Amino acid sequence: MPLKSKDVLGLKEMEPSEIELVLDTAASMRDILGRTIKKVPTLRGRTVVTLFYEASTRTRASFELAAKYLSADTISVTAATSSVQKGETLKDTARTLEVMGADVVVMRHPASGACHFLASRVRASVVNGGDGTHEHPTQALLDMFTIRRHKGRLKGLVVAIVGDIYHSRVARSNIIGLVKMGAEVRVAGPATLLPPCLEELGARAYSRVEPALEGADVVMALRLQLERQQRGLFPSTREYARLYGIDRNRLSLARPDALLMHPGPMNRGVEVCSYVADGPASVIEEQVTNGVAVRMALLYLLLGGGGDGS
């Protein structure tokens, strides 16, 4: 089997060799994106359902493009959910998808672990498109793909992730994935936005951003969820920008060839200043393209491809 599991629920569940396989396959997929005819017939007759319980533009569009480039049929379902059970339960939705014969279900959901719940109830492959504050594995894979494309490797690189680590599924997946692949991961953010036990996950935590950026090969800024301010986790976006925003001075602490990344959408002037977001170090737009390639690779591998032998 190319991937051990029928699902992609998180990087915690993936072996380093599986991550390598996804990244290698994504490299071949990326070639297709450069062609005039961006379509291969690989997944003809297969159905990919995107089931989104949270607003998202890029992740959903990225998955749908990936599916279409591989000639799969796509259905998108937008659903509302809450703890007071408006609408259908996830258990019933799972049954419906099962009966509809979906081959892959890409789900985004506000509750951590919701993809695990779904995966245990459907035969289809479940791809986690972001679950609560848990994981966002495809984002981390595309980030790793982007880094590897520029640096040729992941092992030994210093990657600094800056922002709301506590609530970021992007940070969580990147920490887990990058540590697995042998990178040195540093995270920086206000103490109120750092969860406990980060060291045990293999990341070094900093509450000041400068030492975290020192000599970094990659600087990843996270989107600051502005509603955290109301919960009292930081005083103001102004102060946040002053203390943690990535600007030219801070970026200059990193290696001269450092990459600047952001999972998007950006709050310009808050977590990242426009000069660096649009500057030469930025690979933010490329991340979007690579996202499609990585998701194509995952769809291909989940639907039977990728083992060795011929």
Place this chain on the structure above:
Amino acid sequence: MTFREKAEILDADGIRRALVRVAHEVVERNKGGEGLVLVGIRRRGVPLAARLASILKEIEGLEVPLGILDITLYRDDLASRRDQPTVHSTRVPFDIEGKRVVLVDDVLYTGRTVRAALDALMDLGRPECIQLAVLIDRGHRELPIRADYVGKNLPTSRKELVRVRLTETDGEDRVVIEEPEAG
């Protein structure tokens, strides 16, 4: 199921002679080789295409562009197989628009690989024509496909296995036919 060798079909010399003959036929058919490109199908079509290119250079002084085609994404048996090959890159570093493309593969059998290769090529552009060169044609076609150049025609049974071993991929030049071990 295990297989054992039944007979050697070609040795290194035999392979070389077959390729030289194919090269001559290619030149002849394409009136000197204007607009000619070679595209090898992964895996063993690739070294065979490279050898044809160097033979063409030797005998006619032709510089024929060389491409590599990975047909994994065009297979029609993804759903039924559990051991799909890894997707490798397609490397066709030239425009095939209006070119005379010679597809190269080691064994022509059901025709499905060639069908996939034709689709893959078409997605890269619109060549003037596509021709097919194979080292071995073992019969049992499932699609209306035939080769333009054949190194050796080899009648086989469906139970048998034709193994092409090339120095570049397998450390030796040899074509053998294998049959299932009894019992």
Place this chain on the structure above:
Amino acid sequence: MSRSDRGFVVAGGTVVDPASGVLGPADVLISEGRVRAVGGGLSRDGLPVLDVSGRLVLPGLVDIHVHLREPGEEWKEDIASGTRAAAAGGFVAVAAMANTRPPIDSAAAVSFVLDRARSAGPVRVYPVGAVTKGQKGEELAEMGDMRQAGAVAFSDDGQPIRSAEMMRCALQYAGMLGVPVISHCQDPDLSAGGLMNLGLTSTRLGLRGIPTQAEEVMVYRDLALCALTGSRVHIAHVSAADSVEVLRRARARGVNATAEATPHHLILTDRAVEESRFDAATRVDPPLRSEADRRALAAALQEGVIDCIATDHAPHHRDDKEVEFAYAASGISGLETALPLIYTHLVVPGALELGRAVACLTEGPARVLGLPHGTLAPGASADLVVVDVEREMAVDPMEFYSRGKNTPFAGWRLRGWPVLTLIGGAVAYHRPGWLKLPEWLEPAGGLGLAGRVAAPA
């Protein structure tokens, strides 16, 4: 007059009755629903004999923390199904928490529970009244009336009492009535939105964590108020090592406090959430803690800093649990697994001595609420449980008498299963096929032997 009216002897077992200091092979002579003697060779007088060779004989177990869900949430559990589950778990008396719908916050509601319990079966149900009206934490409920109607303690369990002033008044008032306040200690702000223990696992799973300090600060507050008022507080479901330390220091100073721990906090840790891949069966309030906390709880039980084991039996319908972790109801259906869990996972590995374990399930809880249970001393009601410690059986929630099939222990292979529960010398529960019952042994009154209640589909 049937044979057993003359009395009978439960013979050949090993009696463990910490309250009267008996631990060893002994017979139990029972007549007219009471224990008459415990000792060797009681079966020689020609009385009928119930042979329990090779089994343990314990006083009937007491659980001072169960949620029976009636009135208002009968699809989760009712008093009949809950007391049947209790008997099947070896329990002869339970204290029913007040957070029903509506809450038990009036004498009428207390009487309702008692009436339902009497008609349901032989297991004694002791109602716990609400501390505040509607359990809203705003005004004291009519505790005096409820006490007269039969409430044995007061609690807003399910919710902490946010206001320290309200807690002070509740303690003073309950103290005047001679009963404790049972406190669910969890700072509501520190735990707001929390889904599991704060720590490495919560960080990994991205589930909002609840620090142990949310419990510790409230335990500290309640013990301080206990010292202030001279009244008694009982700390429900202690989950954290830090809370144990606070409790230990307060008790050393003579603060009038007692405490309980649940089987799940004594056996599971927050790793269970990860290992079960977000299974909502592991969602419980307070949350499952770390291994260090778990060990501290077991040590505190052995040492006596924690007085008793209580299940916090919290049955839920599958629809409340088969949802995303964050949306699931908290709680574990615990009555029917408590004894084998404690036996297999604490007594057998040596974390808790057998005598202490039994004390924590019998005289310990009985003493906390002043209930007339928990011993096989002559004169006591003949409430006992016969336990098979040899035969191993896997937990199968579908076999529960409780309507709540919610347990993280499904499939666990355990020993120490109750095979017979007697209440007043009559059979309240018998595990078929595990012990041969003589014909003359009578079923207990009420619906005690009625069949298993299937969960509504």
